[in-house]
Amino acid sequence: MSGLSRRLILASGLALAACGREPALGQPIAEPPLKSLAPFPIGTCVRAPELADPAYADLAARHFSQLTAEWEMKMEYVVQPDGSFRFDRADAIAAFARQKGMRLFGHTLLWYANEPEGFLKLDESRQSFEGAVRNYVTAMVARYRGLASGWDVVNEPVTENGEGLRESLWSRKLGQTGQFKVAFEAAKAADPAAVLFVNDYHLESRPAKLRRYMQLIEQLLREGVPLGGIGCQTHCWSELPAGSIAATLKALAGFGLPIHLSEMDVSTVQGGMLANRAEAEQRQARLYAEAVEAFAALPERQQFAFTVWGMRDRDSWLKRENAADTPLLFDDLGRPKPAFAAVADGLRRR
Ligand code: 9MR
Numbered sequence: 302m303s304g305l306s307r308r309l310i311l312a313s314g315l316a317l318a319a320c321g322r323e324p325a326l327g328q329p330i331a332e333p334p335l336k337s338l339a340p341f342p343i344g345t346c347v348r349a350p351e352l353a354d355p356a357y358a359d360l361a362a363r364h365f366s367q368l369t370a371e372w373e374m375k376m377e378y379v380v381q382p383d384g385s386f387r388f389d390r391a392d393a394i395a396a397f398a399r400q401k402g403m404r405l406f407g408h409t410l411l412w413y414a415n416e417p418e419g420f421l422k423l424d425e426s427r428q429s430f431e432g433a434v435r436n437y438v439t440a441m442v443a444r445y446r447g448l449a450s451g452w453d454v455v456n457e458p459v460t461e462n463g464e465g466l467r468e469s470l471w472s473r474k475l476g477q478t479g480q481f482k483v484a485f486e487a488a489k490a491a492d493p494a495a496v497l498f499v500n501d502y503h504l505e506s507r508p509a510k511l512r513r514y515m516q517l518i519e520q521l522l523r524e525g526v527p528l529g530g531i532g533c534q535t536h537c538w539s540e541l542p543a544g545s546i547a548a549t550l551k552a553l554a555g556f557g558l559p560i561h562l563s564e565m566d567v568s569t570v571q572g573g574m575l576a577n578r579a580e581a582e583q584r585q586a587r588l589y590a591e592a593v594e595a596f597a598a599l600p601e602r603q604q605f606a607f608t609v610w611g612m613r614d615r616d617s618w619l620k621r622e623n624a625a626d627t628p629l630l631f632d633d634l635g636r637p638k639p640a641f642a643a644v645a646d647g648l649r650r651r
Pocket residue numbers: 371372375377456502534564618
């Protein structure tokens with residue numbers, strides 16, 4: 302090895318060691334932090350107990366600038382059967398975000414999938430249902446005021462086939478429109494600076510669902526609900542045709558509101574058409590690249606955050622459904638996959 306190249310390697314090793322990473326001679330230089338390549342926040346979801354694992358915590362702090370709780374800020378964890386709240390895990394995620402200088406994203410206040418006993422058994426002779434919902438929303442939003450940049454206020458309101466809005470405890474008790482008014486107004490009062498979202502999935506794969514979602518957004522804006530942003534979860538699969546994610550983001554951006562690409566993952570098994578993992582992972586990488594490039598092409602003031610739904614494949618909810626799935630940017634050991642490189646390249650090209 303020439304003196305020059307040896308000096309270069311030593312010098313880059315020293316520079317990295319100074320940043321708290323210590324590669325030895327001959328080890329490849331680590332990939333750049335994703336967040337350093339993006340002018341907008343790059344988010345991931347996390348679970349509180351895993352933050353105690355240094356490898357998991359390092360990956361989160363190195364690459365991401367925004368954290369969403371994967372489930373510990375939902376009613377299913379927070380609301381106890383007796384109606385009391387527990388914030389320990391949400392507080393742990395918030396403390397980690399604060400310590401690492403990251404934003405927190407609040408997920409989620411009203412969700413059809415969460416109908417906790419505390420609400421089902423509410424004694425309405427003592428407390429009205431609407432009052433209890435307002436108390437809950439106010440308690441959550443006020444607690445993380447100043448740290449949470451935004452909230453998913455109503456999650457997944459549109460039915461699977463896009464024909465209508467979902468029935469839930471919230472729509473039955475407060476009315477289909479009432480649930481939005483109550484939750485958004487209480488959230489706005491509790492933190493006027495937080496951006497308040499609706500959020501839904503399969504918008505890129507089901508045109509009828511996207512149309513119904515956009516009708517709902519139009520209606521909420523017309524009725525003066527303080528809706529401040531639009532969430533597009535982007536749970537998809539490697540066979541999704543090219544162009545649909547980009548077209549969906551563009552359509553949603555037509556409202557002029559901030560866009561959160563809020564839960565991206567790309568299943569390599571759900572589409573079921575690909576025989577070969579290498580091809581599935583290449584298609585996956587292309588879809589991640591399409592998504593990040595389309596997001597980066599939105600007007601700057603509409604780029605709320607680009608969020609992936611987990612870091613390592615083994616942490617993904619999809620892995621629990623099918624152990625063969627590999628939907629995320631990092632493999633089981635936390636090593637960057639082709640999908641990671643595609644996102645990094647997409648960010649460099651913007
Ligand atoms: O990934 C989440 C999983 O760990 C939870 O068990 C589940 C129920 O809380 O929610 C999953 O996340 C969902 C998100 O909150 C809303 N959009 C769909 C996500 C995947 O199911």
